[in-house]
Amino acid sequence: MGGVLTAASALADPSLGEVSLTDQDFGRIVALVRQHSGIALSDSKRDLVYGRLRRRLRALRLGSFAAYVAVLEGPDGAEEQVRMINAITTNLTGFFREPHHFDHLAQSILPKLPRGQRRLRIWSAGCSSGEEPYTIAMTLRSAMPDLDSWDARILATDIDTDMVAHGEAGRYAADRASAIPPHLRRAHTQAVGSQVEMGAELKSLISFLPLNLLQAWPMRGPFDAIFCRNVVIYFDKPTQRILFDRFAEMLCPGGHLFVGHSETLYRVSERFQHLGRTIYRKLR
Numbered sequence: 001m002g003g004v005l006t007a008a009s010a011l012a013d014p015s016l017g018e019v020s021l022t023d024q025d026f027g028r029i030v031a032l033v034r035q036h037s038g039i040a041l042s043d044s045k046r047d048l049v050y051g052r053l054r055r056r057l058r059a060l061r062l063g064s065f066a067a068y069v070a071v072l073e074g075p076d077g078a079e080e081q082v083r084m085i086n087a088i089t090t091n092l093t094g095f096f097r098e099p100h101h102f103d104h105l106a107q108s109i110l111p112k113l114p115r116g117q118r119r120l121r122i123w124s125a126g127c128s129s130g131e132e133p134y135t136i137a138m139t140l141r142s143a144m145p146d147l148d149s150w151d152a153r154i155l156a157t158d159i160d161t162d163m164v165a166h167g168e169a170g171r172y173a174a175d176r177a178s179a180i181p182p183h184l185r186r187a188h189t190q191a192v193g194s195q196v197e198m199g200a201e202l203k204s205l206i207s208f209l210p211l212n213l214l215q216a217w218p219m220r221g222p223f224d225a226i227f228c229r230n231v232v233i234y235f236d237k238p239t240q241r242i243l244f245d246r247f248a249e250m251l252c253p254g255g256h257l258f259v260g261h262s263e264t265l266y267r268v269s270e271r272f273q274h275l276g277r278t279i280y281r282k283l284r
Ligand SMILES: C[S@@+](CC[C@H](N)C(=O)[O-])C[C@H]1O[C@@H](n2cnc3c(N)ncnc32)[C@H](O)[C@@H]1O
Pocket: 036, 037, 038, 039, 089, 090, 091, 092, 093, 094, 097, 125, 126, 127, 128, 129, 132, 157, 158, 159, 160, 163, 211, 212, 213, 214, 228, 229, 230, 231, 234, 260
């Protein structure tokens, strides 16, 4: 089966001539991606890997995937490993994606924060190009008129350094921003040429940081809520179990965890209560 896919992959890009992705090279790449990011690539992702990494071969002027693997595993491979992960990650996101999560934050979490609490911490873990943390920032701004008297911070992290830079710049194509409700778009964004830029009152709430969820975390927390949506779908169950356990440690008592629409903690973590619609509350 691998051989058939290899031939199909090579034929898909005639400009690469004889370059093919052998089982051995694919296996090394799968192992490196898993080791560095936790992303588990099945054989069905072979054409995706081929398509995304052939650009790296071209950029480095390499004639084979074997040569590319040698670069990755060589003494100076660390930089290319970052580029490889950037190329492999799937960064699909959007403003107000899965909007019921932001409704829940505004209507059921923020109004019930303990009386006297003035500190608020929310983590967008796997924030991609920043639409998710900016959506959280807009939700806080509109649900908490006295936000400026709070010590409120949103941490936005992703393993993909290109995405973190995009988020920090805070500029998006106008059609992407059309998913923002008009009154919030008017209040919190400005047109810059053909793009839309997030307002300073949103940017000042967010700290963007490159962070691999599988490695050590530099922050202490605790967080009132963690959004880790459409990220663990790429991880195997043992990796998910470890991650959800670490999220529980990072949340304050009763803190909330939001996961993506096709993700579940069922049989993966016993430390959360499911509130419905992929919203979880820390039990212990
Ligand atoms: C599909 S996007 C989801 C973005 C956003 N959370 C949303 O739901 O719209 C998944 C993101 O997870 C990031 N990611 C994958 N593996 C990661 C890891 N080990 N550590 C941190 N981020 C990771 C990817 O770079 C990508 O930007």
